[in-house]
Amino acid sequence: MKKHRICAVAEGSIAEELGIEAGDFLVSINAEEVVDVFDYRFLVCSENIELLIESSDGEEVLLSFEKDEDEDLGLVFETDLMDEVKSCQNKCKFCFIDQLPPNMRKTVYFKDDDWRLSYLYGNYVTLTNMLEEDYARLAKHKLSPINISIHATDPAVRRDILTNKRAGEILEHIRRIIGLGIQINAQIVLCKGLNDGKVLDDTIKALSEFIPNILSLSIVPVGVTKFRNELAQVEVFDKQSAAVVIETVNKWQKFYLEKMDTRFVFAADEFYVVAEEKMPKYENYEGFPVIDNGVGMLAKFRYELTKRLAEIEESDVAAKYICPVGEIAYDFMANNVKLVNEKFPDIEIDVRKVKNEYFGKTVTVTGLITAEDIIKNLKNVDLKGKIILIADNMLKMDEDIFLDNKTVAQLEAELNSEVQVMPHSDGCAWINLLV
Secondary structure, eight states: OOOOOEEEEEEHHHHHHHHOTTTEEEEEEEEEEOOHHHHHHTTTSEEEEEEEEEEESSSSSEEEEEETTTTTOOOOEESSSSSOOOBBBOOTTOOOOGGGOSSGGGGOOOBBBHHHHHHOOOOBOTTTOHHHHHHHHHHHOOOEEEEEEEEEHHHHHHHHHOOOOGGHHHHHHHHHHTTTTOOOOEEEETTTTTHHHHHHHHHHHHHHHTTTTEEEEEEEOOOOOOTTTTOOOOOOOOOHHHHHHHHHHHHHHHHHHHHHOOEEHHHOOOHHHHHHHHOGGGGGGTTOOOGTSSSHHHHHHHHHHHHHHHOOOOOOOOOEEEEEEEEEGHHHHHHHHHHHHHHTEEEEEEEEEEEETTTTTTOOOOOOHHHHHHHHHHHOOOOOOOEEEEEEGGGGGGGBBBSSBBBBBHHHHHHTTEEEOOOOOHHHHHHHHHO
């Protein structure tokens, strides 16, 4: 039976009262094996608990107790998943990890493709490594929705893009998952000449069969860095090709809204910025089901920012900031600052367009800016009395560290200036931190 090492015990928790210590092992709960965190969460919801604990010296003890159903035990394990993560078995032609430079933080080089991380972190999975035991666990826990990378429904096209002979089975996987009562958010990483044009049209049409169990389909542009040595040639979208994608999305949105009362398919914000086209209205995003995929983030931020500005009273608050952003977000953030200054003229925010030298000029999003690029951009700027505002998506989710392995503290030391981390997708919270 699998054992899980306990790395910490919360102070004042049930586990502490029971005498469980860091270094002990969880063996079972109510005589059932705990495979991962989903088994753990399910089993600890019982009111009557029997924990089989193995101490660090190898002695086993059975602890029986009662608790409230929603009461946590206070056990902390070495990883969030409580299991080894399944690695990716594909060799995608657009894989971003294959085109990363050296010396980044170590975790970014691991290629995961584990359906469980979809629920923990919102990751998208291809399903090419799904086994019967995975489907048994999906059926057991019925977690929903799951995020799936589609890319194309044509078997030959998908096999070619993912370079995996199992990749063509995607529609069978979708039918099986929906048959378990589990809903889906789907994504397409769009590549010029690979899965755009007619292939994109056919994919959108094929997936409509599963509405409403596929909640949304987001179209995101391929990311290309300068480190594509010996990799397949992949082009980034320009103004004209981005406009074609938007035209396709608009066509299908109109069709599905009339037929099924949902727009269903959504293009990432980056397409609109590159195409220099107006962003859809806030309400057009239907509750922002996939905002973390870069879909509707700008519309949501602007809506919340203007709403909050209308709610708060004018004041003489004064402060000086400098705000480094990716090239693609520069105009958007500069216009946000104008809105702020209409009400708070003494708040000075210098928005800086940061050229991404770390990944290359084709990478223009704010979330991929590194500390190194910020330092290069600001090292000759007079920062006296100014606070540097950085978006939280530049950092690791649970740690103040950039992709280039530099910390926020190191950035502050390098530039001899205070850094304030700001929410990247919450316009209301962004304003609250300023005023």
